[in-house]
Every structure is written in structure tokens, then in C-alpha cells.
Amino acid sequence: MSYYHLPVLLNEVIAGLSPKRGESFIDCTIGGGGHAVAILQRTAPLGRLLGLDCDGQAIIAARENLTPFKERVTLINDSYLYLTDHALAHSFTEVAGILFDLGFSSPQLADPARGFSFQIKAPLDLRYNTAAGTPAWQMLTQWSVKELTEVLRDYGEVPQAGRLARAIINEQRLVPLTTTAELLAIVDRVQGKGRRSLPAATLVWQALRIAVNNELKQLQETLPQTLPLLAPGGRLAIISFHSGEDRVVKNWLRRESTDCLCPPSSPICRCGHRASLKLITQRPITPSAAEVKNNSRARSAKLRLAVKLPD
Numbered sequence: 267m268s269y270y271h272l273p274v275l276l277n278e279v280i281a282g283l284s285p286k287r288g289e290s291f292i293d294c295t296i297g298g299g300g301h302a303v304a305i306l307q308r309t310a311p312l313g314r315l316l317g318l319d320c321d322g323q324a325i326i327a328a329r330e331n332l333t334p335f336k337e338r339v340t341l342i343n344d345s346y347l348y349l350t351d352h353a354l355a356h357s358f359t360e361v362a363g364i365l366f367d368l369g370f371s372s373p374q375l376a377d378p379a380r381g382f383s384f385q386i387k388a389p390l391d392l393r394y395n396t397a398a399g400t401p402a403w404q405m406l407t408q409w410s411v412k413e414l415t416e417v418l419r420d421y422g423e424v425p426q427a428g429r430l431a432r433a434i435i436n437e438q439r440l441v442p443l444t445t446t447a448e449l450l451a452i453v454d455r456v457q458g459k460g461r462r463s464l465p466a467a468t469l470v471w472q473a474l475r476i477a478v479n480n481e482l483k484q485l486q487e488t489l490p491q492t493l494p495l496l497a498p499g500g501r502l503a504i505i506s507f508h509s510g511e512d513r514v515v516k517n518w519l520r521r522e523s524t525d526c527l528c529p530p531s532s533p534i535c536r537c538g539h540r541a542s543l544k545l546i547t548q549r550p551i552t553p554s555a556a557e558v559k560n561n562s563r564a565r566s567a568k569l570r571l572a573v574k575l576p577d
């Protein structure tokens with residue numbers, strides 16, 4: 267299968283990570299290796315890169331695209347949730363930078379077998395890793411109305427989440443919903459096509475994808491793993507694509523770039539927390555109008571950058 271994905275905010279990521287000759291990097295979401303190529307070019311001739319992706323097809327694409335860099339590249343088909351284990355197993359410690367480019371890739375969206383796009387008739391799967399976990403259609407058979415309402419509301423901010431959840435679960439009890447087209451028909455019927463800037467289905471698909479892949483929890487559990495792996499002065503670059511994801515990143519970065527976390531009312535520090543990061547920019551970097559014009563997937567991207575402080 268051909269793999270075409272334009273790396274988002276490429277120049278900004280490279281400026282932020284500032285890769286130099288001989289340095290080692292970790293790309294936690296390697297996809298087809300678009301960002302990784304640019305990093306490896308700048309760390310030649312000996313700089314190493316560890317790339318993770320839970321999608322086996324992305325790893326195949328990255329292996330092909332990164333062939334010129336030979337043994338400088340180590341690719342692992344696994345979730346970044348196991349970042350520490352893989353980094354230690356392959357001696358990626360004291361690295362100069364770690365990148366997360368979260369969410370899905372263009373080939374995943376376009377794959378007629380995966381269900382990532384509501385515009386393509388496909389099985390309602392939505393897993394990044396099709397060899398593990400539970401596809402969306404099966405999760406729909408397991409959720410109660412209350413659970414589905416929470417998923418739609420918390421992960422998609424779907425308007426009238428309760429009404430839609432009830433319609434989905436009621437219909438699902440009569441005939442199992444297994445395809446994107448079947449779910450879309452219910453969403454359109456309950457929500458109408460509307461005049462909102464985003465179709466309701468976009469929010470529904472986002473919510474289901476986050477739930478199926480346990481995205482926010484995995485991110486929350488992985489971010490702290492980056493700190494012991496970064497060398498002092500090492501950089502962290504994180505691109506998020508929706509508000510829930512960006513909130514997790516922003517809150518964690520804020521916490522790790524703050525010395526004392528005691529309530530303001532506390533006269534002395536009792537928590538002993540010390541900042542391990544310094545924010546490179548206070549506000550997220552967003553793509554230029556030219557980038558969005560060329561790559562509509564970039565429109566909601568937010569890049570946050572931080573640098574590891576000396577111990």
C-alpha cells in the first residue's frame with residue numbers, strides 16, 4: 267500500500283528540536299517517518315533514532331522510507347505507552363529530543379478497511395493497532411447509554427450526546443452496527459447535517475477513536491516517561507490535534523515547568539516539587555495559512571515545546 271502523509275509543522279518541529287550531528291532522538295509516533303527523515307538528515311552521520319508506532323502498516327512504511335539511514339534507525343511496532351521499556355532495551359537514554367505527533371495519519375484516514383473516516387464505507391474499527399484491543403463496533407455492543415453518552419460528551423463534546431447515545435444503543439440492540447455507513451445514518455438522522463462549522467459526525471468519530479484507543483490515558487501515562495530519558499538540554503516536541511489532547515499536554519507541561527505545587531495559601535513549600543522542564547514557548551505554535559492551504563489536516567495542529575533543565 268502506498269503511504270502518503272505530509273508531516274505537519276515540519277519546519278517548526280525541526281527548529282524546536284534543533285537536531286545536531288551525532289545526537290539521538292525518539293519519535294513516539296513515527297507514522298511514515300516524515301519528521302524522522304528530517305531529524306536523521308541533521309544528525310548524520312551517526313545520530314540514532316528510535317521510532318515507535320502501534321500501527322504495523324506505519325512501521326512497514328517507515329522501514330521503507332528510512333532505508334537510506336540503515337542501522338541508525340530502530341523501529342518498534344508498539345504503543346508509546348511502553349516507551350521506557352523500548353528506550354532502555356535499545357540504549358536510548360540521555361536523548362537530545364523526543365517527538366509526539368499525535369492522532370492518526372492520512373493513510374489511516376484513507377484506508378477503506380479501518381473506519382477512521384465517516385466519509386468512506388468501511389468496517390467500524392478505528393483501532394490504530396488492528397492486532398490488539400476492541401474495534402469500535404464491538405465496543406458499541408458493550409456500552410450502556412450512560413457510558414456512550416460520556417464518551418461522546420467527554421471526548422467529542424458532541425451536542426445532544428445523550429439523545430444520540432440512546433438512538434445508537436437502541437438501534438444497535440435491534441441490528442448490530444458494524445459499518446461507518448450505518449452509524450453515519452443514525453448520526454445524520456438524530457443530529458441533522460446542521461450548519462455547524464464541523465459536521466456532527468466529525469465529533470462522533472473523534473470521540474469513538476479516542477475511546478477505542480484509550481488515547482488520553484495513554485498520553486497521560488507516557489508523558490512522565492519522557493523526563494528520565496531526556497539529557498539535560500534535551501527537547502520535547504508535542505503536536506496535538508484536538509482540545510482534549512492539548513489540555514493533557516498543556517497541564518502536564520505546566521506542572522513539570524513549575525517548582526512548587528502547593529496551594530497558594532500554603533506559607534511554605536511542603537510538596538518539594540522541582541521543575542524539570544522549561545517551556546520554550548508559552549503559547550502553542552500553530553501552522554501558517556500557507557501550510558493549512560496545502561494540508562488541511564494541519565488546521566487544528568498545536569505544537570508545544572519544552573527543554574529539560576539540568577538535574
Ligand SMILES: C[S@@+](CC[C@H](N)C(=O)[O-])C[C@H]1O[C@@H](n2cnc3c(N)ncnc32)[C@H](O)[C@@H]1O
Nearest residue numbers: 273295297298299300301319320321345346367
Ligand atoms: C500523525 S501520525 C504521525 C506521522 C509522522 N510524524 C510522519 O510525519 O509521518 C500519528 C501516528 O501515531 C500513531 N499512534 C497513535 N497512537 C499511538 C500510540 N499510543 N503509540 C504509538 N503510536 C501511536 C498512529 O498509528 C499514527 O501512525
